Amino acid sequence: MAAQPPSSQREIRRRNLSRVLYAVAEQGPSSRAAVAARLGLTRTAVSTLVDELLRSGLLTEQGPTPPDGGPGRPGTALALTDSGPCGLGAEIGVDHLAVCAVDVRGQVRARRETGSEGRNSRPAAVLARLRELVDEVAVQARELELSPAALAVAVPGLVARGTSTVVHAPNLGWHDTDIAPALAQVGTVGEETGPGAAPAAGGSLPLIVDNEANLGALAELWLDSGRVPRDFVHVSAEVGIGAAVVLDGELLCGNRGFAGEIGHMPVRPDGPRCACGGTGCLEQYAGELALLHAAGIATDGPRDDALDTLRDRAASGDERALRALEEAGAALGLVLAGTVNLLDPRALVLGGVLARFAPWLRPSLERELVERTAAPGAPPELLVSGLGADGPLLGAAHTAVREVLNDPLSYRAANGG
Numbered sequence: 001m002a003a004q005p006p007s008s009q010r011e012i013r014r015r016n017l018s019r020v021l022y023a024v025a026e027q028g029p030s031s032r033a034a035v036a037a038r039l040g041l042t043r044t045a046v047s048t049l050v051d052e053l054l055r056s057g058l059l060t061e062q063g064p065t066p067p068d069g070g071p072g073r074p075g076t077a078l079a080l081t082d083s084g085p086c087g088l089g090a091e092i093g094v095d096h097l098a099v100c101a102v103d104v105r106g107q108v109r110a111r112r113e114t115g116s117e118g119r120n121s122r123p124a125a126v127l128a129r130l131r132e133l134v135d136e137v138a139v140q141a142r143e144l145e146l147s148p149a150a151l152a153v154a155v156p157g158l159v160a161r162g163t164s165t166v167v168h169a170p171n172l173g174w175h176d177t178d179i180a181p182a183l184a185q186v187g188t189v190g191e192e193t194g195p196g197a198a199p200a201a202g203g204s205l206p207l208i209v210d211n212e213a214n215l216g217a218l219a220e221l222w223l224d225s226g227r228v229p230r231d232f233v234h235v236s237a238e239v240g241i242g243a244a245v246v247l248d249g250e251l252l253c254g255n256r257g258f259a260g261e262i263g264h265m266p267v268r269p270d271g272p273r274c275a276c277g278g279t280g281c282l283e284q285y286a287g288e289l290a291l292l293h294a295a296g297i298a299t300d301g302p303r304d305d306a307l308d309t310l311r312d313r314a315a316s317g318d319e320r321a322l323r324a325l326e327e328a329g330a331a332l333g334l335v336l337a338g339t340v341n342l343l344d345p346r347a348l349v350l351g352g353v354l355a356r357f358a359p360w361l362r363p364s365l366e367r368e369l370v371e372r373t374a375a376p377g378a379p380p381e382l383l384v385s386g387l388g389a390d391g392p393l394l395g396a397a398h399t400a401v402r403e404v405l406n407d408p409l410s411y412r413a414a415n416g417g
Contacts, residue, residue, distance in 0.1 A: 013049075014409045016041065020049045021058060021080070021405050025105070029062055029077040050078060056412040057084040058104060058404070080105045083145035085404045085411060088187055088205070089397025090134060091154040091212065092126065094119055094171050094239040095303050099133040101141040101148065102397035104404060106223075110140035119239075123174055127182035138187035148187045149411060150400040152208040153179065154215040154392035156240055161257025164209040170275035171240045180207055208399055213242030213260055214251055215395030216351050219387055221246055222398055228383065229346040233339055235262060235332070236351035236391065239288050245343060262339065263287065267331045285331035288353050294324035307353065314360050322360060329361035333368025341374045351385035358384045 016039075023038050024030055030038075036046040053059040062077040082103055091098045098113040112133045116126060130153075138148050157169025164180040166172075185204050217234035230249040236242055241263030245252040252259050263283040264276045271280025284290055288307070292299050295318075297309050313321035336348060350358050362382065369379040385391060404411045 010409070014407060016045070017049055017053060017408045018406050020046065020053060021104070021408060024059065024078055024080055025405070029079040031077060035078065052412075053408060056408060056415070057081055058408055058411070082107075084147060085149040085401070086141050086146040087397050087400025087403065088134060088137060088141075088148050088151040089154070089215075089393050089395070089400055090130060090151065091393040091396060092116075092130060092156065092172070093212075094156060097126070097130050097133055098393050099130070099137045100393055100397050101137050101146060102394070102401050103146060104401055106398065106401070108394075108397070109144055109146060110137045112136050112140075119171060119173065121172060121174075123172075123177045123179070124182065126172075127179055131183060131186050134183070134186045148205055150206040150208065150403040151183065151187060152210070152215070152396040152400040153183075154212040154396045155179075155209060156212050156238065156242070158258050158261070159209050159211055161253055161255075164207055166209070167258075168276075179209060183207060206403060208396075208403075210396075210399070211242060211244070211257075211260065212236065212238075212392035213244040214253070215399060216385075216387070216391035217244035217246050217251065217349075217395070218399060219391045219395035220349055220351070220385060221249060223394065224386055227386075228349060231345050232347040232349050232380075232383075233336070233343065233345045234349045234351060234385075235336065235354060236385075237263075237286065237288060237353045238389070241283050241287055241332075241354075243339070245345070247343075247345075262335055265335050265338070267334055282331055282335050286328040286354075291324055291328050291353075291357075294327065295321040297321075307356065311356065314357070325357055325360035326364045329364035330368055332361065333365040334372065336365070337369050337372035337379075340369065340380055341372075344375065345380050347381045347383050349383045349385055351387065351391050352389055355385045355388060 019039050020035055023035050032046050032050055033043055036043045050059060058081055059078050060081050062079050064076060082105060086101045086103045089100050095115060096113060097116045100111040101109050103109050141148060155166050155169060156171055157174060158167040160167050164178055166174050166177045168175055187205050213234060213236045216236045220228045220234055232246050234244045243260040243262035245260060264278055264281045266280045267282050267285050268280040272284045273279055274281040274284055289299055292306050292310060295310050297306050299306055310321055314325055366382060373379040387394060
């Protein structure tokens, strides 16, 4: 096997700048000596890297900190900036649009959300409204001395790997829709030039588009890492049901980027027709609309009102609501047992509507897992997301801001550094 060529000095520098940023992000305000100890680099090397990050506006100095490990001169506490770059995250839902801005510390600094009738919608109309929301959040961010550095969009459908094309979003009725043209130069309204301006080639922000379940899984991994392991399957439901597989802290995307379409795995092959064209899919038994119909709750009004009604009826012991949730949990458990047998994850994480109704879904879901998991011992731990419905949006925004954290050299170059 041929030896791999050595990394270039520029690539080593890029990687080490990123490592310094993540070290400060993970351990909080830190001295240069503490960062050097954490990374295994010399203090001289870290000081050079820190000076570059200070000039780029990605780190700030907060004053003296006690010396590490005993007597000596106090260090200067380094912290991630609360100004400078931010990531914009957007979510296209069947009934809503949402956008937020997250700074490099991971804090949400601005947010806008609106209702949207996305089912069988015209992409142009939905994307035009999304563009308006992104521009509004970008203006709010700049008022806070933040500069949008990238935009990531979560969509409820299949996205071709490495592209901005939504190949198929059955609950929106979209096919082969490239969303990039509609978002060209988005977020640059009122943009200033000079230091601190957003890094945008040709006036456009770098754009990332991915499936909502994938971005929701990344949010679980990054924002709840103390509870969620590095190997898990994230299952999320709104109108549809999606899943994402995380192995050793990395998304398993599949050959074309389509991995995780658990909502269209068949529960009963002779079951009702699904929007995807198949029959008897999981969404027809555990999707939001299926749940509401089975519980006898009207779906022609506001979505949140219908879900609140289902929750209230279940909490009060309504037999029809409880039966609908029990059957949905069993269907979900049936499919997840097959997923566990195939992938052997350490945990299953329920997100979206599934998290909201976990107390009633859990008994039948866990029963199916116990009965159908082939490996000896207990099935994987079943966790409930702490992020709720915000998972995909937060995952999108953090994906966007990590473009800066992962490659501070490119950020600096785009800003005239």
